[in-house]
Amino acid sequence: MINMPINHEKVTLEDLIDLMATLRSEHGCPWDRKQTKDTLKPFVIEEAYEVLEAVDEGRHENLREELGDLLFQIVFYAQLLREEGKGDLYDIMESIYTKMVRRHPHVFGNVKVKNAEEVLVNWEQIKQTEKKVERTSVLDGVPKELPSLLRAHRLQSKASHVGFEWENFQQILEKLDEEFSELRQAYKHGNIDEIEDEFGDLLFVLVSISRFLKVNPENALRKAISKFTQRFTFIENALKNAGKEWKETSPEEMDQLWNEAKRQ
Secondary structure, three states: OOOOOOOOOOOOHHHHHHHHHHHOOOOOOHHHHHOOOOOOHHHHHHHHHHHHHHHHHOOHHHHHHHHHHHHHHHHHHHHHHHHOOOOOHHHHHHHHHHHHHHOOHHHHOOOOOOOHHHHHHHHHHHHHHHOOOOOOOOOOOOOOOOOHHHHHHHHHHHHHOOOOOOOOHHHHHHHHHHHHHHHHHHHHHOOHHHHHHHHHHHHHHHHHHHHHOOOOHHHHHHHHHHHHHHHHHHHHHHHHHOOOOHHHOOHHHHHHHHHHHHOO
C-alpha cells in the first residue's frame, strides 16, 4: 500500500499533482495507468455537465464536489502531458494566466471600453492576432463537438461581432413566421429530408431570438427538460399512489395531474 500523507491543514495543488503521479506510477492504479487523452474525453464532458446540473440544483455542497471532479480531469490531462514531456499543470496555469492578462487590456492596459459588448469585440480581435494557426473565417474556433444549440449560439455571436446581425427584434419574429410556414409546407409534402431541413432552420432562428432576449438557449432548454422531468415524475407518483397504470388513465386525467404538477 502507498501512503499519501498530507502534512498541512488543507490539500494543495501540489498534493493533487502528487496524487495523480502516484496513480499513474508503476505501483499505482491499473485503470488510471491505462487511460489516454482519447479515453478521458467522455469523462471531461460528463464532469462538466455534472457541474452545470449542480449549479441548476443550487446545492453548494454538490457544486464543490463536481468542481473537484472536473479539476481532477484537468490534473489527469496535465499528468499525461508531463509524461510526454510536453508540459505540466504549471505550464497550463501560466498559459491561461498570461492569456487572461493579454485579453483584458481594459483592465491591465490602457484600452478604454464602454460596455461588455465592446469587451467581446476586443476579445475576438485579440484572439485573431494571437493564434499561431491562421484562421480563414470569423467563425473558426468554435468546437464542432459543442451541443448544437450552444454551437449555433456561439457561431451567431461571432458573426454578430463583425456586423452580420439582425437590425431589430421584429425582423427575427418575421423570419420565425417564415420558417414556420416553410415547415408546414414541408410537412404537407411529406418529404422527411425537407422536413428535417426546415425544422433545423426553425431552431436556428429560435437561437437568434434567444440572443436578442439575452438568454442562453442551452440553459433554457436544460431547465425546461428539468421542469418536464419533475412534473412527469409527479404524475408517475400520483398514479402509483392511486394504484393506477398509465393505460388506465384518460388524457383528461393526465392533463389534470399535469396542471397539479405545475402548481407544485
